[in-house]
Amino acid sequence: MEHLRKHIEEILPLSEEDFSFIASHFTAQPFKKSDYLIRAGEVVPQIFFVVSGLLKLYYTDEFGKDHILSFPREDWWETDYLAFNTSTRAKINLQCLEDSVILGITLKNYQKLCAQLPKIEHFFLEKATSGHIASQQRILSLLSSTAEARYEQLLKRYPSLLQRVSKTLLASYLGVSRETLSRLSS
Structure with a gap:
């Protein structure tokens, strides 16, 4: 909790x-590598704050291909916000x-906390705003930047990911093939 x-x-x-x-509104939960916090098709019970570790947020399309949306890590907040907020x-x-x-x-505790402690609502607004900005930047990058530029942005913004994430997952995040990523990283 001190974190x-x-x-x-x-x-x-x-x-x-x-x-x-x-x-008092949060619960601490340890998870092992490969555990799921959220699975597509299931109800989303909580917003999660990462104290330690690394996760992947991803979407699986109708062809079974995974698309990495983000790599939540220490000090990140993550959930399927649409499912969480709309039950x-x-x-x-x-x-x-x-x-x-x-x-x-939980949503109930989140709403109760914000209603009873207005300054925490300000905190969550700040976090939501910075998350929204980061999402827009990522979308714009995917739409308008070259693979090389996206790779350079990744190196600049999240240099530690290269040691923590496989090239296959990084390639998915960047929207390139594994071979293209190998060429970019050599």
Whole structure:
């Protein structure tokens, strides 16, 4: 929970009372490599905060091809936001690539927390805004940048991913073949 506190305090100060109240709404959960937090077709019970570890958020198309949306890692918030907020079934999967420690919060607890502690609502708004900006940048990059430019952006923004993620998964994230990624990385 101290990791969560430090993360929140990067945006806003917290009293002991505030943090105790916040922490009471989360549950800590250890996951092993290959475990799923979300499976397509299932109900999405929580928003997840990654304390430690690495995950992949991906969509499987009708041909069985996986498309990597992101690699959530330490200090990231992730879920299938549409399914979570509308209480519908997930369209995407969230799976651990490493053993991970995750904090989860249910929709009911999230809403209760925001209603009773307005400054945490501000925190979540800041996180949602920066996540939305990152998603738009990624979409624009996929639409308008060359494979080489996308690879360079990846190196700049997330250099540690190269040591933590297979080339096959990185290629999927970049929207290129494994062979193209090998050419780009040599």
